[in-house]
Amino acid sequence: xxxxxxxxxxxxxxxxxxxxxxxxxxxxxxxxxxxxxxxxxxxxxxxxxxxxxxxxxxxxxxxxxxxxxxxxxxxxxxxxxxxxxxxxxxxxxxxxxxxxxxxxxxxxxxxxxxxxxxxxxxxxxxxxxxxxxxxx
Amino acid sequence: xxxxxxxxxxxxxxxxxxxxxxxxxxxxxxxxxxxxxxxxxxxxxxxxxxxxxxxxxxxxxxxxxxxxxxxxxxxxxxxxxxxxxxxxxxxxxxxxxxxxxxxxxxxxxxxxxxxxxxxxxxxxxxxxxxxxxxxx
Amino acid sequence: xxxxxxxxxxxxxxxxxxxxxxxxxxxxxxxxxxxxxxxxxxxxxxxxxxxxxxxxxxxxxxxxxxxxxxxxxxxxxxxxxxxxxxxxxxxxxxxxxxxxxxxxxxxxxxxxxxxxxxxxxxxxxxxxxxxxxxxx
Amino acid sequence: xxxxxxxxxxxxxxxxxxxxxxxxxxxxxxxxxxxxxxxxxxxxxxxxxxxxxxxxxxxxxxxxxxxxxxxxxxxxxxxxxxxxxxxxxxxxxxxxxxxxxxxxxxxxxxxxxxxxxxxxxxxxxxxxxxxxxxxx
Numbered sequence: 356x357x358x359x360x361x362x363x364x365x366x367x368x369x370x371x372x373x374x375x376x377x378x379x380x381x382x383x384x385x386x387x388x389x390x391x392x393x394x395x396x397x398x399x400x401x402x403x404x405x406x407x408x409x410x411x412x413x414x415x416x417x418x419x420x421x422x423x424x425x426x427x428x429x430x431x432x433x434x435x436x437x438x439x440x441x442x443x444x445x446x447x448x449x450x451x452x453x454x455x456x457x458x459x460x461x462x463x464x465x466x467x468x469x470x471x472x473x474x475x476x477x478x479x480x481x482x483x484x485x486x487x488x489x490x491x
Numbered sequence: 492x493x494x495x496x497x498x499x500x501x502x503x504x505x506x507x508x509x510x511x512x513x514x515x516x517x518x519x520x521x522x523x524x525x526x527x528x529x530x531x532x533x534x535x536x537x538x539x540x541x542x543x544x545x546x547x548x549x550x551x552x553x554x555x556x557x558x559x560x561x562x563x564x565x566x567x568x569x570x571x572x573x574x575x576x577x578x579x580x581x582x583x584x585x586x587x588x589x590x591x592x593x594x595x596x597x598x599x600x601x602x603x604x605x606x607x608x609x610x611x612x613x614x615x616x617x618x619x620x621x622x623x624x625x626x627x
Numbered sequence: 628x629x630x631x632x633x634x635x636x637x638x639x640x641x642x643x644x645x646x647x648x649x650x651x652x653x654x655x656x657x658x659x660x661x662x663x664x665x666x667x668x669x670x671x672x673x674x675x676x677x678x679x680x681x682x683x684x685x686x687x688x689x690x691x692x693x694x695x696x697x698x699x700x701x702x703x704x705x706x707x708x709x710x711x712x713x714x715x716x717x718x719x720x721x722x723x724x725x726x727x728x729x730x731x732x733x734x735x736x737x738x739x740x741x742x743x744x745x746x747x748x749x750x751x752x753x754x755x756x757x758x759x760x761x762x763x
Numbered sequence: 764x765x766x767x768x769x770x771x772x773x774x775x776x777x778x779x780x781x782x783x784x785x786x787x788x789x790x791x792x793x794x795x796x797x798x799x800x801x802x803x804x805x806x807x808x809x810x811x812x813x814x815x816x817x818x819x820x821x822x823x824x825x826x827x828x829x830x831x832x833x834x835x836x837x838x839x840x841x842x843x844x845x846x847x848x849x850x851x852x853x854x855x856x857x858x859x860x861x862x863x864x865x866x867x868x869x870x871x872x873x874x875x876x877x878x879x880x881x882x883x884x885x886x887x888x889x890x891x892x893x894x895x896x897x898x899x
Contacts, residue, residue, distance in 0.1 A: 366531075397499055424534070431566070435722075450707075475745070479863070571861075591727070611881070613749070615727070615728065640802050640810035643802075680816065687804070699842055700842060703838070705836065
């Protein structure tokens with residue numbers, strides 16, 4: 356298993372939220388979150404926090420995909436559509452990158468392909484490599 | 492129990508994330524999230540998604556505090572400090588409100604009182620009242 | 628001259644900033660701003676306010692392109708590259724639209740085609756048509 | 764004249780927009796913009812670009828107030844109120860600061876003291892001192 360997939364196995368809040376890594380390559384990532392009762396808010400629609408967590412996970416994958424640690428410093432999310440059921444799909448793309456900063460756009464879509472949320476993420480890029488978790 | 496507290500008992504993702512409602516009054520709310528292993532990411536710090544979910548919960552409380560439904564349309568969050576343990580505390584304040592839109596600022600702090608994240612939330616205000624969940 | 632072009636002839640701050648409308652059609656617009664000394668800040672690079680004004684102009688064109696008034700309620704802009712000279716080019720695309728809200732992405736590029744800024748705009752859509760300025 | 768005031772005398776777009784520096788001290792700044800015809804858009808209200816430029820100027824003052832160069836990397840602005848005339852007043856406060864990043868909140872108000880816009884600015888802090896313009 357490659358280092359970034361190994362590293363993200365340690366993401367417990369993503370696991371707790373039922374998020375699955377689909378693909379990661381330099382500057383790009385995809386993930387999904389099959390909706391269940393735990394993701395809903397009081398209006399019986401997917402919670403903004405759950406949608407954000409999915410988008411943020413894809414953003415973290417893409418921004419850490421170059422092998423060094425990147426941490427989120429700013430995020431902006433616009434929500435366009437309420438979702439009640441099915442699976443949410445996130446796709447993160449790198450917009451720009453310099454030695455210290457990286458910008459990413461994440462689109463979150465529902466099973467119909469409609470845009471549910473548009474997310475912008477700005478990451479601060481550190482010099483140290485991704486930590487290697489101990490073999491288990 | 493007042494309608495807004497009753498309504499937010501139906502927020503399953505907040506409950507799943509261990510978030511507790513502390514106070515809600517018109518245009519204002521407080522909540523907290525005691526950190527445990529489930530909130531951490533691969534760097535062993537609180538996940539941006541967990542911090543956001545706490546902030547978003549406080550924002551939802553404050554924006555729905557006037558008795559009619561308000562839904563999030565845009566959020567912006569800047570993360571200032573990594574947190575490993577303890578409790579995160581969120582305080583939401585209404586910045587402005589007109590018949591259709593409401594703006595809220597949420598501060599998320601750690602046990603030392605340091606700012607962990609600053610969150611801006613913009614809500615679209617509907618005309619219908621908060622639904623009353625069936626008595627249980 | 629079509630109503631939207633006529634309407635935007637009344638945008639005095641855009642004119643004061645040397646911004647030129649290139650194209651506008653439903654949900655889409657392009658504009659440019661040839662840089663001169665008046666656009667610079669104390670570091671001799673294009674001022675964030677000038678870059679924003681160009682992006683905001685393209686956003687306003689695209690969001691008002693359906694013939695009814697749309698007003699900006701939230702904007703987010705990430706700046707990627709400093710620009711000293713040449714022309715800045717803005718292209719606005721509609722991301723989503725419902726009867727009350729519209730979301731737009733604006734890319735601002737330099738003469739080399741490099742991304743200078745990425746802008747997200749959220750507009751509140753009113754029911755009334757664009758005002759028709761008096762014939763001159 | 765102190766270095767930061769001297770430095771900001773070189774901000775030509777702020778001058779072109781009629782913006783005046785009122786106060787600057789470490790982590791804090793105030794500025795104003797008396798509205799005239801040049802600041803208006805096609806709806807005869809203050810242009811979002813003009814409001815942003817005022818807020819961005821106060822943000823730049825506050826983020827450069829520690830004597831080293833800080834450049835804007837992300838801005839978020841919510842507009843609450845339309846303004847037709849009078850003066851707009853901006854006040855920037857430092858929310859957090861570490862060696863590389865600084866966060867600032869700027870409130871823009873009208874003559875009645877009502878909030879016109881709320882602005883969040885994130886700056887990247889460089890190591891080099893503010894340039895000293897040549898004496899004139």
